[in-house]
Amino acid sequence: MSRDKTKLLYAETHEWVDVAEENGQQVATIGISDFAIEQLNDLVYMELPEVGKALDAGDEFGEVESVKAVSPLYSPIAGEVTDVHEGLPDELDNLNSDPFNFGWIVKIKITDASGLESLMDYAAYQKQCAESG
């Protein structure tokens, strides 16, 4: 099933969040937006966290690197990393072409959902992008 980018939540720092119920628990799947990927351009490397890593909202969980620059990835919510898209760093071209499905980066079991309140919906995020672009 394909993810609808208009139904996702977004962080100011360009991560997208898809919250779903898995085995009775709230799990957030996290990636980076098409806008962010276009801004970064020419991705060359991605550093991923280890499964089990505990994160607070706003913690750095990895980094994505383009030809020119390194950008940290921030967790929009508090939780524990339960799954990591291990193959993604070797297929950054596919992240370019499909950031919202193939391009998922980590899954986080949410321990404190309060961080979700500060995220934007798609319309608000689009507005932010338009203003910064």
Next chain:
Amino acid sequence: MTASESTSTANLATTPLDAWHREAGAKMVPFAGYEMPIQYDSIVKEHQACRSAAALFDVSHMGRLRFDGASSEALLDRLLTRKVTGMPVGTVRYGMVCNEDGGILDDVLVSYLKTPSDSHYHLLVVNASNRQKIIDWITPQLDDFPDVTFSDRTELTAMIAVQGPLAMEVCKRLFSFDPSRLKYYRATITDQFSKPAIVSRTGYTGEDGLELIVRAEEATRVWENIMLAGRDAGFVPAGLGARDTLRMEAGMPLYGHELNETINPITAGLKFACSLGDRKFIGRDAIEAALANGPKQQRIGLFLDGKRPAREESPVLCEGKVVGNVTSGGPSPTLGRPIAMAMVDTSVAENEHFEVDIRGKLAAATRTSLPFYRRPA
């Protein structure tokens, strides 16, 4: 992730090609006091076009300083690490301006040119970031050379680099003088559709090609003429992003990275750009002493294992001990792996194996001779 470059454009200068860049959809960034295109499309695509066809670069931000008068060569002989007196007409030399301690104030190209009306002058091309510093360095020296007229031509002119294996083939048709008759590091004043242009066979990419200096008001026309002439050959405009990855592959130093006021030409590996025995110049004694004592550090090239590039300032380790740091690093689009230049202690500079500390994680690195890339003969 966080937004990368600052988008503040307050008090920034623009080049004569600014409107063209914006029309072409370039991403503009502040660089050395100018708003400059960092890329039009993809840095990697622009890089590859330069290696396979040719790329056009707006390098109008570089400083262009002109010296008229018979004593110009005596003045420049005092300022530069290379001897200027006796340079034949139409030659270009790479050299440095140093302080009394031998610290590098800038690396420059000096040309000796003849105008169509048969007068002669010297042209110094300096880094954009150092232009004011070099002007301030030169100005007090002019008192000793009253017949020299010194003028900053930067804002009156534009500078365009056309670089790549097909650059000469396309450009030879565009000027009154066929520039493919110029040897490497030669320059001439010719004209492009009856407007004057300084053409030199120089560049900063490791490819064959030209650098052109034209009047500011002619810049867009010249740029568009070359783009049109090279369209079928695959010419593309390229920004500062590709310019940096290209010069890194070519092992060329960049001021502020490999070169600065605390590094002398010997440490920088630029002894070839110093002529020490033929005259006195500012910094000569310090450079001679550095040569006699041997440099404490040396510039080396590294290939990194894996895909993660090392960036400037990453510590370089040898057998577990920090021995230096990366001065420039990034992915090499041509070689498909990360490359880095580093300054390391001379005692380990011949070693083969190093490690680079990239934000807390060690990556294995293997020393390689510079340049990383050499164009096919």
